[in-house]
Amino acid sequence: MEQAIFKALGDATRRHIFEKLADGPQSATALRDGMAISQPAMSQHLAVLREAGLVQEKRVGRFTEYAVEPQGLAVLGGWLAKYRAYWPERLAGLEALTVEMERGEKAR
Amino acid sequence: MSDSDAASGTVLHFEVELTARPETVWRALREEGYRRAWLPDQTVLEVLQEERPERLSLLVEEAEPPHARGIVTFDLEPGRQGGTRLRLVHLHRPAHLPIPANDGGDMVMRLAA
Numbered sequence: 001m002e003q004a005i006f007k008a009l010g011d012a013t014r015r016h017i018f019e020k021l022a023d024g025p026q027s028a029t030a031l032r033d034g035m036a037i038s039q040p041a042m043s044q045h046l047a048v049l050r051e052a053g054l055v056q057e058k059r060v061g062r063f064t065e066y067a068v069e070p071q072g073l074a075v076l077g078g079w080l081a082k083y084r085a086y087w088p089e090r091l092a093g094l095e096a097l098t099v100e101m102e103r104g105e106k107a108r
Numbered sequence: 109m110s111d112s113d114a115a116s117g118t119v120l121h122f123e124v125e126l127t128a129r130p131e132t133v134w135r136a137l138r139e140e141g142y143r144r145a146w147l148p149d150q151t152v153l154e155v156l157q158e159e160r161p162e163r164l165s166l167l168v169e170e171a172e173p174p175h176a177r178g179i180v181t182f183d184l185e186p187g188r189q190g191g192t193r194l195r196l197v198h199l200h201r202p203a204h205l206p207i208p209a210n211d212g213g214d215m216v217m218r219l220a221a
Contacts, residue, residue, distance in 0.1 A: 006200050009118055076118065079200055087122050087196060093146040098128035098136050
């Protein structure tokens with residue numbers, strides 16, 4: 001599931017669509033507003049996002065609305081949470097190591 | 109040290125001031141013996157870009173499951189008081205996607221909380 005998510009978001013247009021949906025549910029027509037993209041292309045991108053579990057489709061009367069899938073967001077959040085904590089720790093290790101390297105040079 | 113991780117989505121940014129000179133930091137990033145000491149849990153699969161001592165871009169894979177792949181790019185410049193200003197960009201990258209020549213900048217994604 002995680003791989004499918006990052007594959008789906010590997011495309012700039014789909015990232016843009018996903019970002020728009022993060023602001024709130026919208027129809028495919030509203031999503032195309034301001035984007036140079038055909039209706040079939042939009043449908044295809046939405047299908048990829050839906051298959052990746054990032055977007056859900058809802059029938060509202062005669063219309064179909066698209067919204068961000070909370071579980072998809074959670075997977076993204078897991079990666080972020082991990083590496084947000086990870087890098088400051090590793091970079092602190094890098095700081096300690098490089099200080100040590102220069103100390104060693106001076107000693108020689 | 110300070111860090112900023114303002115971006116959210118599939119890319120993370122950090123910026124730190126290191127005490128050591130860029131040339132020393134470069135060696136700690138580039139030479140495997142040193143790199144293993146501070147970054148033991150990422151396997152470097154490929155060096156994607158190398159401009160000593162300013163930019164190093166690595167294709168990495170987590171040593172532990174789920175073995176997620178990513179592109180980690182380090183930008184170094186002389187910092188205050190002879191140290192190094194280090195910027196790190198970590199881009200999550202699925203295994204089966206081609207390696208972008210120059211991606212990263214547009215991967216920043218804003219998500220509603």
